[in-house]
Amino acid sequence: MSVEIKINNAIKRYGDNTIIGDLSLDVREGEFFTLLGPSGCGKTTLLRMIAGFNSIEGGDFYFNDKRINDIDPAKRNIGMVFQNYAIFPHLTVKDNVAFGLKNKKVPKEQIEVETTKFMKLMHIDQYADRLPERLSGGQQQRVALARALVIQPDVLLMDEPLSNLDAKLRVEMRTVIKQIQNNVGITTVYVTHDQEEAMAVSDRIAVMKDGDIQHIGTPKNIYQRPANLFVSTFIGRTNVLKGQLVIKDEKCYLKLTDDYMVLMDNIKTEEQKDMNVVASIRPEEFVIHTNHHEGLKAIVDESIFLGLNTHYLVRSEDGEEYEIIQESKIDSIIEKGTEIYLTVKSEKINIFNEDGSRNILNGVQNDGEQYFKKKE
Numbered sequence: 001m002s003v004e005i006k007i008n009n010a011i012k013r014y015g016d017n018t019i020i021g022d023l024s025l026d027v028r029e030g031e032f033f034t035l036l037g038p039s040g041c042g043k044t045t046l047l048r049m050i051a052g053f054n055s056i057e058g059g060d061f062y063f064n065d066k067r068i069n070d071i072d073p074a075k076r077n078i079g080m081v082f083q084n085y086a087i088f089p090h091l092t093v094k095d096n097v098a099f100g101l102k103n104k105k106v107p108k109e110q111i112e113v114e115t116t117k118f119m120k121l122m123h124i125d126q127y128a129d130r131l132p133e134r135l136s137g138g139q140q141q142r143v144a145l146a147r148a149l150v151i152q153p154d155v156l157l158m159d160e161p162l163s164n165l166d167a168k169l170r171v172e173m174r175t176v177i178k179q180i181q182n183n184v185g186i187t188t189v190y191v192t193h194d195q196e197e198a199m200a201v202s203d204r205i206a207v208m209k210d211g212d213i214q215h216i217g218t219p220k221n222i223y224q225r226p227a228n229l230f231v232s233t234f235i236g237r238t239n240v241l242k243g244q245l246v247i248k249d250e251k252c253y254l255k256l257t258d259d260y261m262v263l264m265d266n267i268k269t270e271e272q273k274d275m276n277v278v279a280s281i282r283p284e285e286f287v288i289h290t291n292h293h294e295g296l297k298a299i300v301d302e303s304i305f306l307g308l309n310t311h312y313l314v315r316s317e318d319g320e321e322y323e324i325i326q327e328s329k330i331d332s333i334i335e336k337g338t339e340i341y342l343t344v345k346s347e348k349i350n351i352f353n354e355d356g357s358r359n360i361l362n363g364v365q366n367d368g369e370q371y372f373k374k375k376e
């Protein structure tokens with residue numbers, strides 16, 4: 001059975017140090033949910049609270065309607081996969097996978113059936129009698145995953161399960177993990193600091209910083225309409241520009257330079273007075289013009305052809321450097337030193353208040369799957 005996880009107002013302290021202040025989130029039944037954030041932001045701490053390995057200083061944790069705060073970790077019926085595999089070196093692949101079932105005193109014949117089924121699912125059945133030392137890192141991680149899933153847990157918790165693997169294997173294994181999770185349909189909480197990995201595997205992501213949730217949303221939503229400047233810069237690449245919102249003829253414009261203003265028809269004028277803001281524009285959202293003189297004037301500093309895409313580093317008149325990525329058009333790669341003008345569509349811009357703490361376009365053109373921190 002798969003469950004919904006509810007966390008209400010969680011608090012975690014180590015001595016006088018508050019690691020998690022007041023954190024609430026819901027993970028839906030069958031969802032692949034990722035905790036993403038920089039090192040030390042509290043991802044593992046929160047995961048260990050769900051697992052029952054950490055004390056809870058405040059708040060309530062639920063699996064469906066069952067409050068689990070005081071339930072022993074062994075009785076929470078969770079499967080766990082860690083970074084360092086944590087499989088037993090002295091047991092064969094088969095015995096590793098069977099371990100949890102033997103512990104539960106499941107009848108022998110059923111252990112055989114279930115173990116074989118999960119070894120097949122993870123494509124490790126041909127190594128059934130091998131010891132882990134004779135397996136590659138990816139194969140060992142498959143054993144760990146099979147061992148976690150075979151007990152039919154209510155919840156699967158994974159803490160950086162791919163970080164010991166090389167780059168190619170990581171990409172391969174994240175597809176495997178996503179497919180298996182999809183097939184088995186188990187509610188999964190996944191911890192990573194790798195934003196690309198999070199985007200690749202997750203139904204929804206919670207972006208964390210300093211023990212606090214910054215934004216919960218689908219990968220697309222978080223990329224397109226980040227809740228604040230931190231999320232905008234942490235997920236993917238972006239250009240950060242200072243600007244001003246100005247009202248002219250009852251319309252709202254984002255003024256980026258004296259010569260370039262973008263009509264922001266998605267901002268209501270009555271809500272905004274003239275104010276200093278920070279704009280975030282993804283490298284792929286700039287449009288480069290070489291033969292019309294309107295927009296943000298710049299010079300191409302670097303032109304890097306990478307096959308499918310070409311990366312440009314350009315410098316504006318006021319000395320700011322921006323990154324632009326465009327699909328390569330072999331016959332019209334723009335050379336270093338070329339004078340260009342940049343424009344951008346208003347709906348492709350994110351605008352934050354001056355300290356970057358709030359996206360002014362909150363709620364505008366998104367898929368409705370987002371969470372924004374309550375304002376104090």
Ligand SMILES: Nc1ncnc2c1ncn2[C@@H]1O[C@H](COP(=O)(O)OP(=O)(O)OP(=O)(O)O)[C@@H](O)[C@H]1O
Pocket residue numbers: 014019037038039040041042043044045046193
């Ligand atoms: N047992 C402990 N005692 C005291 N402080 C701890 C303990 N475990 C973790 N911390 C602190 O809690 C904070 C959050 O740590 P945590 O491991 O949850 O971060 P993380 O986001 O998982 O980071 P990483 O990606 O590096 O694993 C860190 O500042 C860490 O030093």
